[in-house]
Amino acid sequence: MKITIIGSGYVGLVTGTCYAHMGNNVLCVDLDKEKIDRLTRGELPIYEPGLKELVESNLKEGRLSFDTNTTTAVRASEFIFIAVGTPKDRDGSADLRQVLEVARRIGEALDGYRIIITKSTVPVGTTKKVKQVIKEVLKERGLDLTFDVVSNPEFLKEGKAVSDFLNPDRIVIGTDSERAKERMRALYDPFCRTDENRIIFMDVASAELTKYAANAMLASRISLMNEIAAICEVTGANVDHVRVGIGSDNRIGFRFLFPGVGYGGSCFPKDVRALIKTAEELGIPSRVLTAIDQVNRQQPRQMVSKIKDYYGRNGLADKTFAIWGLSFKPETDDVRESPAAVIIESLLKKGANIKAYDPVAEETFQRTYALPIKYSQDMYECLEDADALILITEWHQFRRPDFARMRQVLAQPVIFDGRNQYEPDYVKARGFTCISIGRKSVSPDQPAG
Ligand code: NAD
Secondary structure (H helix, E strand, O other), X not given: OEEEEEOOOHHHHHXXXXXXXXXXXXXXXOOOHHHHHHHHOOOOOOOOOOHHHHHHHHHHOOOEEEXXXXXXXXXXXXXXXXXXXXXXXXXXXXXXXXXXXHHHHHHHHOOOOOEEEEOOOOXXXXXXXXXXXXXXXXXXXOOOOOOEEEEOOXXXXXXXXXHXXXXXOOEEEEOOOHHXXXXXXXXXXXXXXXXXXXXXXXXXXXXHHHXXXXXXHHHHHHHXXXXXXXXHHHHOOXXXXXXXXXXXXXXOOOOOOOOOOOOOOOOHHHHHHHHHHHHHHOOXXXXXXXXXXXXXXXXXXXXXXXXXXXXXXXXXXXXXXXXXXXXXXXXXXXXXXXXXXXXXXXXXXXXXXXXXXXXXXXXXXXXXXXXXXXXXXXXXXXXXOOOEEEEOOOOHHHXXXXXXXXXXXXXXXXXXXXXXXXXXXXXXHOOOXXXXXXXXXXXXXXXXX
């Protein structure tokens, strides 16, 4: 099958590469010439485990290619995926300019039947708008061509994007066209050899809303746990115990129950806000969604308050903090809406010095936020002479660090654990003060118990 992907970012590149891996001929397009040149040489502009090997092999075998020309790309394929960004607009709604611009370009290039697919996360009604824009452009060109526009939201997780795409939990397809339905089924059959029922067909509006509802549901679990953690801190309960206690109820399950410094990334924050905006435009109160967002915005600030409280009257001026983790979650270099940015900016404003280490996200963080930080190439070097470690992203390599070495290099043995990575009593026994989330704070000077 011939497939064109317009927009070769985190989603477009993974999507295109995985279709190529399944034996299709895929052309990925992007406006960014430098990105396309790098990809053509087999260099990856993003960090995503397992992706580089797949891009290299599919390039070599001639199933995957890259270009900047949308017109030839639209004419080359039967399936045209729109995978451009839908960032947060100033008022919180999804900014659809990239999607609608691509629709216009598709209308300008169309020369026969195509299936156009909105892969980008778009509010209900957008797929219909894409269809209208293409129709209008065709009318201006004096053409009356048949085409279908389908919604096929993407559920991959950065950090596990390749395996998510190759082994999806489900594939949601919104369409009212039998022709498009059959072709989409044929496209996705190889991804569902063991269970065809993973392809779920529905109407377009339901497919569009499914994506937002899924992200809002996952975000709600995190925000609820963060609120429970705040209650734990005041009552002396331990959120780890509460988490295990509720997660073992199989109606609840264990996933997405970790409290922390808040969710970030390019999806949850913007999608929850866009859904709030959709509800607002429809005159529907969005009390739950608003609370999810409010709790989350507060989480990184809560950590800053804990740090301020710890240093009390002496303040943060001239303190040096070592940050472990800059990406919004492990296994990615994506730093969009990373809680690290909020925490670091607040500490810098209060006169603190920041050193930071991240296994892969240093460059994207530096480029995105341009903050006066000293970046380290090594997690222990980052700690040298720092007054405390602040752990923000739970990369695997931070899970079992060498605490003896940490004590040697830190100026003070203090850990602010933003992801509850360390067992309080364990680190206390190794001479550390540890302040985490929803659990008792510990200090080596405290009596046991
Ligand atoms: P991204 O910013 O990484 O990539 C978007 C790409 O589109 C960029 O490379 C940009 O240069 C390109 N582009 C913009 N306008 C273009 C045009 N006119 N022609 C060609 N290329 C153009 O974004 P992303 O993270 O891949 O997200 C894309 C969409 O997928 C968004 O709607 C997002 O919400 C959704 N989504 C993202 C994820 C994720 O984990 N990143 C997961 C599921 C869904």
